[in-house]
Amino acid sequence: MNAAVTPFVESMQAAAAPLQLPGSGPAWLDDARRTALQAFVERGLPDTRNELWKYTSLRALGQRRHTAGNPDAARREVPLDLLPATSAGAMRIVFVNGAFRADLSALDALPGGVTLQPLSLALLEQPEPLRFLLGAYTNEDDGFTLLNRALAADGVVLRIAAGVRVADPIHVVYIGLASGSMAAWHLRSLVELGAGASVNLVEHHVGQPDAGHLANLVHDVTLRDHARLGWTVVQTAGAEANLVRRSDCRLGDDAELDFHALELGGKLARHELRVDLTGARARFTSRGAFVLHGRQHADTEVLVTHRGRDSVSDSLWRGVADGRARGVMHGRILVLQGADGADGGFYNKNLLLSSDAEIDTRPALEIYADEVKANHGATVGQLDDTMLFYLRSRGIPLDIARRMLVRAFCTVAMEGIAPAPLREHCDTLLSSQLPEVAA
Amino acid sequence: MLKIENLHARIAGKEILKGLSLEVNPGEVHAIMGPNGAGKSTLGNVLAGRPGYEVTAGSVSYDGRDLLTLEPEVRAAAGVFLAFQYPVEIPGVNNTYFLRAALNAQRKARGEEELDSMQFLKLVRGKVKDMGMPPDLLNRAVNEGFSGGEKKRNEVFQMALLEPRLAVLDETDSGLDIDALKQVADGVNALRSPDRAFVVITHYQRLLDYIVPDFVHVLSAGRIVESGDATLARELEAHGYAWVREQAHAEAQA
Numbered sequence: 001m002n003a004a005v006t007p008f009v010e011s012m013q014a015a016a017a018p019l020q021l022p023g024s025g026p027a028w029l030d031d032a033r034r035t036a037l038q039a040f041v042e043r044g045l046p047d048t049r050n051e052l053w054k055y056t057s058l059r060a061l062g063q064r065r066h067t068a069g070n071p072d073a074a075r076r077e078v079p080l081d082l083l084p085a086t087s088a089g090a091m092r093i094v095f096v097n098g099a100f101r102a103d104l105s106a107l108d109a110l111p112g113g114v115t116l117q118p119l120s121l122a123l124l125e126q127p128e129p130l131r132f133l134l135g136a137y138t139n140e141d142d143g144f145t146l147l148n149r150a151l152a153a154d155g156v157v158l159r160i161a162a163g164v165r166v167a168d169p170i171h172v173v174y175i176g177l178a179s180g181s182m183a184a185w186h187l188r189s190l191v192e193l194g195a196g197a198s199v200n201l202v203e204h205h206v207g208q209p210d211a212g213h214l215a216n217l218v219h220d221v222t223l224r225d226h227a228r229l230g231w232t233v234v235q236t237a238g239a240e241a242n243l244v245r246r247s248d249c250r251l252g253d254d255a256e257l258d259f260h261a262l263e264l265g266g267k268l269a270r271h272e273l274r275v276d277l278t279g280a281r282a283r284f285t286s287r288g289a290f291v292l293h294g295r296q297h298a299d300t301e302v303l304v305t306h307r308g309r310d311s312v313s314d315s316l317w318r319g320v321a322d323g324r325a326r327g328v329m330h331g332r333i334l335v336l337q338g339a340d341g342a343d344g345g346f347y348n349k350n351l352l353l354s355s356d357a358e359i360d361t362r363p364a365l366e367i368y369a370d371e372v373k374a375n376h377g378a379t380v381g382q383l384d385d386t387m388l389f390y391l392r393s394r395g396i397p398l399d400i401a402r403r404m405l406v407r408a409f410c411t412v413a414m415e416g417i418a419p420a421p422l423r424e425h426c427d428t429l430l431s432s433q434l435p436e437v438a439a
Numbered sequence: 440m441l442k443i444e445n446l447h448a449r450i451a452g453k454e455i456l457k458g459l460s461l462e463v464n465p466g467e468v469h470a471i472m473g474p475n476g477a478g479k480s481t482l483g484n485v486l487a488g489r490p491g492y493e494v495t496a497g498s499v500s501y502d503g504r505d506l507l508t509l510e511p512e513v514r515a516a517a518g519v520f521l522a523f524q525y526p527v528e529i530p531g532v533n534n535t536y537f538l539r540a541a542l543n544a545q546r547k548a549r550g551e552e553e554l555d556s557m558q559f560l561k562l563v564r565g566k567v568k569d570m571g572m573p574p575d576l577l578n579r580a581v582n583e584g585f586s587g588g589e590k591k592r593n594e595v596f597q598m599a600l601l602e603p604r605l606a607v608l609d610e611t612d613s614g615l616d617i618d619a620l621k622q623v624a625d626g627v628n629a630l631r632s633p634d635r636a637f638v639v640i641t642h643y644q645r646l647l648d649y650i651v652p653d654f655v656h657v658l659s660a661g662r663i664v665e666s667g668d669a670t671l672a673r674e675l676e677a678h679g680y681a682w683v684r685e686q687a688h689a690e691a692q693a
Binding site for chain 2: 386387391394395397398404409411412
């Protein structure tokens with residue numbers, strides 16, 4: 001299939017040119033990038049015929065030329081109030097418009113067994129361990145992933161050595177600043193926890209309200225046997241930001257991934273979270289909520305593959321949309337042959353606060369194993385009139401009553417966010433969004 | 440305080456109240472009795488301003504204001520309280536947060552100073568103790584996981600905290616065992632005062648042994664067909680509602 005070469009594709013080809021100069025990286029990487037770019041140009045951006053992009057049209061984005069990153073990003077001054085308060089004094093790695101910022105990061109006091117560095121540095125120092133990851137692409141790649149393979153020049157490398165349990169959370173902060181043009185950047189991150197290792201990772205997306213850009217982020221997450229990753233995404237990107245994220249996670253025997261997401265910002269906020277429960281008794285828990293207003297569009301795809309015996313997945317998501325916002329939630333549980341005793345659950349409830357808002361939710365189960373427990377459920381509804389009247393009958397004004405109920409609706413998705421200050425931070429962010437959505 | 444004149448109301452196109460009139464003065468306790476479907480709960484809901492009830496004729500004035508034009512929260516701030524027949528569970532909304540939001544919203548609407556969290560906790564803990572409510576009540580979500588009896592007691596507890604001037608109790612006695620019934624009655628009796636009035640809606644006379652009303656009204660087919668003092672409730676208990684319907688029928692024929 002040869003997709004039409006859109007202005008978007010053209011601009012990405014132009015962006016790739018300087019990266020392909022000899023000596024820009026290891027030869028295998030140049031090759032891989034060239035191949036990926038070629039594949040991207042042939043394939044183009046995903047369209048709505050792609051089942052995973054059914055409700056998220058990229059037609060408008062495809063017609064826009066994007067510049068390659070933002071040339072000043074490495075030096076630009078960043079308003080300090082953009083940096084999340086919860087990351088102050090913590091281990092932190094910061095990117096501004098796609099560029100690593102040593103001046104804003106805190107990487108000096110890493111505990112033993114912890115590697116946290118920008119991908120650009122890892123490629124300079126020790127490219128060989130990254131070869132397997134960056135060197136090949138698969139049929140599971142879509143246009144964005146291919147583009148990321150072709151163009152990602154940086155990202156996060158986080159490695160925790162076997163048996164190391166990191167007590168304090170590690171923060172990754174992506175900041176979007178207004179740059180005067182539509183900039184695109186591509187970051188590729190690698191998270192690898194050795195056997196029995198454990199860490200909490202907090203990913204923040206923040207930005208100026210008028211910062212129009214496309215951030216294309218790909219995460220590769222590997223949890224070896226008995227490893228545990230707590231991963232919380234707090235997304236309050238600017239109103240013009242387009243975030244396209246894809247995370248591929250593999251869990252070994254008895255490994256545990258505890259994922260939380262609060263999606264509040266952005267114009268287009270997509271996350272395709274793929275979790276492969278490879279090992280026996282591997283366990284994946286996800287909780288998340290999006291709360292949208294105006295013309296925001298959020299699309300979360302949670303795609304779980306049970307491969308290991310007695311593996312467990314448990315996902316519980318909430319969606320709220322007001323104005324002309326559009327929410328998309330897709331939860332798929334695939335239980336492969338041999339994953340006997342697997343237990344998978346996906347539950348999604350949604351609230352529509354306006355007649356122009358829309359939420360599409362699709363739970364799906366595919367089971368090819370025996371003795372499996374699998375459940376799913378999805379609803380879309382409105383605020384409960386009886387509850388509203390009960391609150392008002394006690395003197396609580398309608399707007400406050402609506403906010404209380406929306407907040408309560410989302411609360412279940414925020415249970416388990418740790419540590420407590422981060423949970424409170426999320427609660428505050430949610431509450432501050434509510435006057436916009438439940439006026 | 441409350442003057443209802445010739446009230447007609449309907450829900451989902453069906454007329455339920457058909458010319459109800461009632462006057463309640465401060466300090467009085469009025470019991471409204473009547474068979475199922477007579478319109479008892481409709482009366483409570485119309486007074487509290489529940490959406491979906493359409494008043495087609497008549498008037499309700501409260502302290503000289505046209506009650507029917509006021510939003511439910513404005514009625515609450517003005518001192519109107521409805522103890523729900525079916526209290527609503529609100530998962531995810533913590534009781535303490537809910538009660539403080541309610542009390543402070545009312546205080547703010549009345550131009551009174553709002554209570555800070557310390558002042559509020561002191562007040563609410565005192566009420567929990569006075570009412571014999573379970574101490575973990577304040578940490579739980581509103582009515583979530585409460586038994587039927589607990590929910591009804593929680594309504595009276597909220598009433599004690601919010602100190603309304605006109606309290607409408609909609610079948611607060613239904614589904615209660617005798618101990619819970621006494622607790623509910625004690626809660627109401629403790630609040631009786633010369634400037635506060637109660638409208639107690641009930642199907643059975645039993646509650647009125649503990650909350651002795653000044654007036655008893657019998658509601659039948661959307662109208663008050665009989666009024667009297669507390670002895671009327673006992674007559675009803677002895678003869679049943681059919682007796683009232685026959686009397687009303689006989690009067691209409693005379």
